[in-house]
Amino acid sequence: MACDSSTCQSGCYRDDDSAAEDGQRRRENGGGSNCGSGGYGLCIKCKVNEAMATTDPAVAGGSGDGGRFCADCFRSNLFGKFRFAVTSNAMISPSDNVLVAFSGGSSSRVALQFVHEMQHKAQKNFDASRDRLLPVFGVGVAYIDERAIYPVASNDFDRSVNEMELITASLAPPKKQFFIVPIENLYSTDSAVGRQKLTELLDAVDDVTGKEDLVHYLQMQSLQKVAFENGYTKIMLGTCTYRIACHVLEATVKGQGFSLAADIQYVDARSRVPVVLPLRDCLSEELKMLCSLERLRTTEAFQQPRTGINGLIASFVRVLKDDNPSRESTIVRTAGKLTPFSFNRIPEDGDHSNQLASKRRQKKYNLKPNESLPPDSYCLICNSPLKKSPDTNSTISEHTCPSCQYQILPKDLRTLENFISLLPASLTAQVDNSYVNQKLLRDQIRDFLLSDSDDGT
Incomplete structure (x- = not known):
């Protein structure tokens, strides 16, 4: 912009x-x-x-x-855009612990650099102050290891991970912990068991786009898991304007129009650990140029090409912006007029500065969050808000959005039960009255039921 x-x-x-x-x-x-x-x-x-x-x-x-x-x-x-997004949306408070999702690319590299600079300045102010009333927020870095899905040569992996560790270490003080999170750890700390279940789950999805989307949902679950287990209160993504423009068109094509507004806001607090997007208004070319100007080290070894619908949309948006560079920003600004949900803001936790920042932004941009959506009406797989809340006796399909029903869930009802059993517990635990939980309950009480021959006569 x-x-x-x-x-x-x-x-x-x-x-x-x-x-x-x-x-x-x-x-x-x-x-x-x-x-x-x-x-x-x-x-x-x-x-x-x-x-x-x-x-x-x-x-x-x-x-x-x-x-x-x-x-x-x-x-x-460019830093001003980042800082304005953080402050106007109350993304970071002094008591926060922020986990930066790091892929090695230019967008996540700039996000890490900028949040470090904010932390470093806060640390200098803390050291110089007499009363030291405000603590300094913490920063951690997490890389999701997807070798169980996309094989990478061991030499390339070791070299790129070592580069990430050097980048993280160079940004101290304050010191930042670096996490390497195998995606199969969603199932078990036993890598062999996790890899087997993950492979079976992905093999059960026939649609190429659906499989790629499912991997993305598992990535986000992995970030949530490592953040929650290590005491982080926010997850920061390096999502820029280009990526959001692609998602707007992808969601439109896949029939995710109702939930689209949830994914493109600065803040997404529908999960246990809120997710923030401070680079939402920054172009990918600007971020690449900054890395080049300041010689910020990046690594592209793990960048996977997009496929299916996602690949077609990515190519289409690139053509659009090559013809007219302002188009990706226009797509994002147009989609930004959609009504956000109640979880698209930082929850009020007694921090008056956060509440004031959130209210100022809502007033400035005339945002009126949709307060009518029940807090438990989310898709079992992608966590998208559902237009209609499932009832107590609903089937598993009613706990998923139309996109996941069409692209991810098996069409054969005989294999659906096995597919759901292969999902990580962090996903299935979100549904209290799901098809799977009802079946498990029936299996558990079957042994205690009296048969006709056991009526005591």
Whole structure:
């Protein structure tokens, strides 16, 4: 999203005193540049340094800022978007413990870098204060190991994981714990048992898109598990504008229109550990450019190509933004007008600063959350909110959304029961009156029922 002095929402123009003084000193000393010297013009923010040269149309034009700012102001503006998203949505409080989902790519790398800088500044303020009333929020890093699904050469895996550990260690102090979480640990700490069940579960899904979506849902469950077990109170994803634009179209094609608003907000608190998206308004090209400018180390060894409907949509959005770079932002802004759900904000926990930030944002953007949805009406598999709450005697299909029914659940009722039994307990535990739980209950009480021959006569 482009930023100038009249439309800036990140605060980067309201804290410009030092930049203005520096610019004045440069002018007095004959520094700076002009529009004719380098051919790129002056930075629209500091009006002193030359704007960056970029050949990427998605950054130079449309909603990108690479061709309008100098390197320093470009960086400041991008961090301003991140900081504004965090503060205006009350994503992080001093008492929080934030777990950053790290894949090694540019988006998660920038998210980790920016949250570290906020933590480092809070630590400096804490050390300099006399009363030390406000604690400093903690930061951890988690990588989901998917080798049980997507095999990777051991040398490549070890090299990339070692790179991630070095990146995490370089961002101390404060120290950040790094977790490597095998996705099969959703089932058991015994890797062999977990891998077998996971393989059987995925083999039971015939649809390519459904299988890829199911892997994504298991990833999120893995993050929830490691966050909850280690005392983290927020999960931070590096989801950027491009990824959200893709999800908007994917959800539309898959028939997930009712739940779409739940997935594209800054905050998603429907699970035990709330999920936050502070890079929602940042373009992927901007994030890649920042990594290049600041030489932030990334690793792409684990990036899996998207397939099925997801692959087609990803290619389509890339074509759209190549033709007109502002289109991905337009898709996200248009979808952002959908009514959010009650869980698309940080729960009120007595922290008045969080409550005020949430209320200010709702008033500013005229957001009116949907309060009518019961808190237990979620899809058994993808956790999407359901339009209709299942009743007590409902079947398993009524506990899933239409998309999961069509793309993931087996069509043969004889294999459906086995499929549900292969789901991790963290998913099936969400449904108290599910088909599976009813069957288990019947099996448990069958031994205690009297037969006709045991009536005592």
